[in-house]
Amino acid sequence: MSEARSTKPGAARQATLYRALDGAGAGDGVRTVEELRAAALAAYEHLDLPSWRRSGFWTTSLRDLDVESLQPHHVEADGQVPAVVAEALKGDEPAGLLVQRDATVVHVWLDPELAERGVVLCSLEDAVRDHPELVAEYFMRRLTYDRHKLEAAAGAFWTGGAFLYVPPGLVVERPFQLAYVIDEPGTAQYAHTLAIGGESSDFRLREYDLAGGFEGPALHAGGFELYLEANARCRLAHFQDWGGEGQEVHDVSTHVVRVARDGHCQWIPIHLGGRLTRQHLELSTAEPGADMRHRGIYFTEAEEHLDLFTVDLHEVGPTTGDTVWKGAATGHSRASYEGLIKIRAGAQESHTYLQTHSMMLSPRAKVDAIPSLIVETDSVSASHGGTVGEVDETQVFYMRSRGLSRQDAVRVIVEGYFEPIVVQLGDERLEGLVRERIAAKLARADEDIEAYAAAR
Amino acid sequence: MADLEIRNLHVRTEDREILRGVDLAVNKGEIHALMGPNGSGKSTLANTILGHPAYEITEGEILFRGQPLTEADPEDRAQAGLFLAFQYPAAIPGVSVANFLRMAMNTKREEPIGVKEFGAKLRHATDLLHVDREFTSRHLNDGFSGGEKKRCEILQMAMLEPEVAVLDETDSGLDIDALRTVAEGVNKLHDETGMGALVITHYQRILHYVTPDFVHVMLDGRIVREGGPELVEQLERQGYDWLREELEVLTGAPEEDDV
Ligand SMILES: Nc1ncnc2c1ncn2[C@@H]1O[C@H](COP(=O)(O)OP(=O)(O)OP(=O)(O)O)[C@@H](O)[C@H]1O
Numbered sequence A: 001m002s003e004a005r006s007t008k009p010g011a012a013r014q015a016t017l018y019r020a021l022d023g024a025g026a027g028d029g030v031r032t033v034e035e036l037r038a039a040a041l042a043a044y045e046h047l048d049l050p051s052w053r054r055s056g057f058w059t060t061s062l063r064d065l066d067v068e069s070l071q072p073h074h075v076e077a078d079g080q081v082p083a084v085v086a087e088a089l090k091g092d093e094p095a096g097l098l099v100q101r102d103a104t105v106v107h108v109w110l111d112p113e114l115a116e117r118g119v120v121l122c123s124l125e126d127a128v129r130d131h132p133e134l135v136a137e138y139f140m141r142r143l144t145y146d147r148h149k150l151e152a153a154a155g156a157f158w159t160g161g162a163f164l165y166v167p168p169g170l171v172v173e174r175p176f177q178l179a180y181v182i183d184e185p186g187t188a189q190y191a192h193t194l195a196i197g198g199e200s201s202d203f204r205l206r207e208y209d210l211a212g213g214f215e216g217p218a219l220h221a222g223g224f225e226l227y228l229e230a231n232a233r234c235r236l237a238h239f240q241d242w243g244g245e246g247q248e249v250h251d252v253s254t255h256v257v258r259v260a261r262d263g264h265c266q267w268i269p270i271h272l273g274g275r276l277t278r279q280h281l282e283l284s285t286a287e288p289g290a291d292m293r294h295r296g297i298y299f300t301e302a303e304e305h306l307d308l309f310t311v312d313l314h315e316v317g318p319t320t321g322d323t324v325w326k327g328a329a330t331g332h333s334r335a336s337y338e339g340l341i342k343i344r345a346g347a348q349e350s351h352t353y354l355q356t357h358s359m360m361l362s363p364r365a366k367v368d369a370i371p372s373l374i375v376e377t378d379s380v381s382a383s384h385g386g387t388v389g390e391v392d393e394t395q396v397f398y399m400r401s402r403g404l405s406r407q408d409a410v411r412v413i414v415e416g417y418f419e420p421i422v423v424q425l426g427d428e429r430l431e432g433l434v435r436e437r438i439a440a441k442l443a444r445a446d447e448d449i450e451a452y453a454a455a456r
Numbered sequence B: 001m002a003d004l005e006i007r008n009l010h011v012r013t014e015d016r017e018i019l020r021g022v023d024l025a026v027n028k029g030e031i032h033a034l035m036g037p038n039g040s041g042k043s044t045l046a047n048t049i050l051g052h053p054a055y056e057i058t059e060g061e062i063l064f065r066g067q068p069l070t071e072a073d074p075e076d077r078a079q080a081g082l083f084l085a086f087q088y089p090a091a092i093p094g095v096s097v098a099n100f101l102r103m104a105m106n107t108k109r110e111e112p113i114g115v116k117e118f119g120a121k122l123r124h125a126t127d128l129l130h131v132d133r134e135f136t137s138r139h140l141n142d143g144f145s146g147g148e149k150k151r152c153e154i155l156q157m158a159m160l161e162p163e164v165a166v167l168d169e170t171d172s173g174l175d176i177d178a179l180r181t182v183a184e185g186v187n188k189l190h191d192e193t194g195m196g197a198l199v200i201t202h203y204q205r206i207l208h209y210v211t212p213d214f215v216h217v218m219l220d221g222r223i224v225r226e227g228g229p230e231l232v233e234q235l236e237r238q239g240y241d242w243l244r245e246e247l248e249v250l251t252g253a254p255e256e257d258d259v
């Protein structure tokens, strides 16, 4: 585990591939949603499909994606919850549920009692019409549309979308659930979630990205933005599983969270698969006293390609943060995690650290874990570290000498490796779902893991 | 034929030969002590008996109840009734002691063990080892003290009821109470189930509580002397040098490492 520690201004190890949004946003409270769409469309016309390359070793390219052939696919808004969502949420009692299938929001349900108390859960399209003042204030405040063609496409073509507003002071125990489902090949799902937690509100939010069984290419491109006002608290989780053979989902998204004065966000993204995923996750403690806890998991298999960039942005001081990501890779999959801590000039008395761990479970998998740091002020503490490892053969032998098979031993080790993050989801059903999917991935990778051990 | 029989065993790691012709036979119901200076190859023998992949058998064989084990996977050896209490047990943060034990016990059974039966056995074993039940809900060896790890090894032994157990310095680092507890555990299994044991140790201490039927002394990868409990006392008094000297007289010259 390498560890760097810095309290000096200018001490930096520049992110090698990506740059923080660092507060940039297209929404300025002046341009309307339609004007932003038009601007994004203009950008779309001249921008290229993205390709990101890091010093010869790592390339994430969407140049070959036939973006014109992928179209928003509108389905009947029949109120039905798709089977894949029902299965993932089975037994849950949410505070509200919104489901977008392909290009259409097909199901919205909100506890009537919460609606009465001022909670809003509806499609973003409806919010533009019914809550124009809230949308004008927050929409795309921290999202851009002009960094590459797919971001522009999402800005120009988004449909459906999710809008959640939790009014000031309201505490909601049960989670709000949003689900994006793709179940048609050739679909371009341009998604957009806008969520707002009013002052001193306290709630849980889950977003599920699920593929409903199809064969062929598809695209999920979009934005997620959450704004937590002063003293608001949110436990946020993303559950992404586009996996399954033949489901060629490309996911290029940007997720941002802004935490205001004394607010707190615990954010746990879980990435369990997709043909190609390239996500930029940025969590900003933007006002004094803001605090965040960022935990994440990824587990890639087969031919999957995952490229994650997370930013822990400290705009002012004192603010605090704490990031831990754990990943694993089997098959021929590739996973890159780049985690940046950025402490702006003026953010004195900020304290944060970032850790990233990855585990290689196959000789043909590639993982890359790069923590980086930009500190533009003094009187802060920031540290980061990363490990890339393999299954510990001493542990494997110990368990085998008690009668467990190699597969079972490896399963125990990998589950134990992820478990400290899984339990922090604090939601039995979701935890169970994650454990189940991890176990299934390991079962599929059995031969691979065996081959790896033999090769060493 | 003995239950566990080791014949002319030669073992090497990547860089050199460690065991150079070991013969040893352990029957059910017998307690053997194996002593020898640091680095003589005791743990290597223990690990090889359980099939550790780092050790390559270049000559000789290991038989368990007449069946050759030399090629068998560690899990098959465990399921056949062998057990190793490790000198340095690995920590497994992913699983509780109880859940691990349940998994390990189920590998020997057709039907998974019932909740009641498991609970009763576990209670019996925790009583025997003087640990509280909460101990078994901790993650396996994770953050355990040295003494706790050793108790945990014997707890596992009590639950898995092996035919023959190898205890690799289970007595090291234990205070006298822990030592007595561990020794009682071994004796009880020996008396109740007829377990055979190969107790690797540096000290006479444990042998006051667990009385060996046979004592073997290992030096430079060979068993060079065998006897009864009286041998332990002699070693404790005189160390290993006299044995080494005797050997040199016998072989005519100080042994070269034939690397
Ligand atoms: N996996 C290994 N790779 C390389 N060398 C090894 C390995 N295991 C053991 N050895 C070497 O083999 C020799 C015997 O080691 P072993 O651990 O078997 O001794 P021991 O008798 O158990 O010693 P102690 O009393 O200190 O526990 C030592 O020189 C040791 O360094």
Ligand SMILES: [Mg+2]
Pocket (backbone or CB within 6 Å): B042, B043, B044, B087, B168, B169
């Ligand atoms: Mg040893």
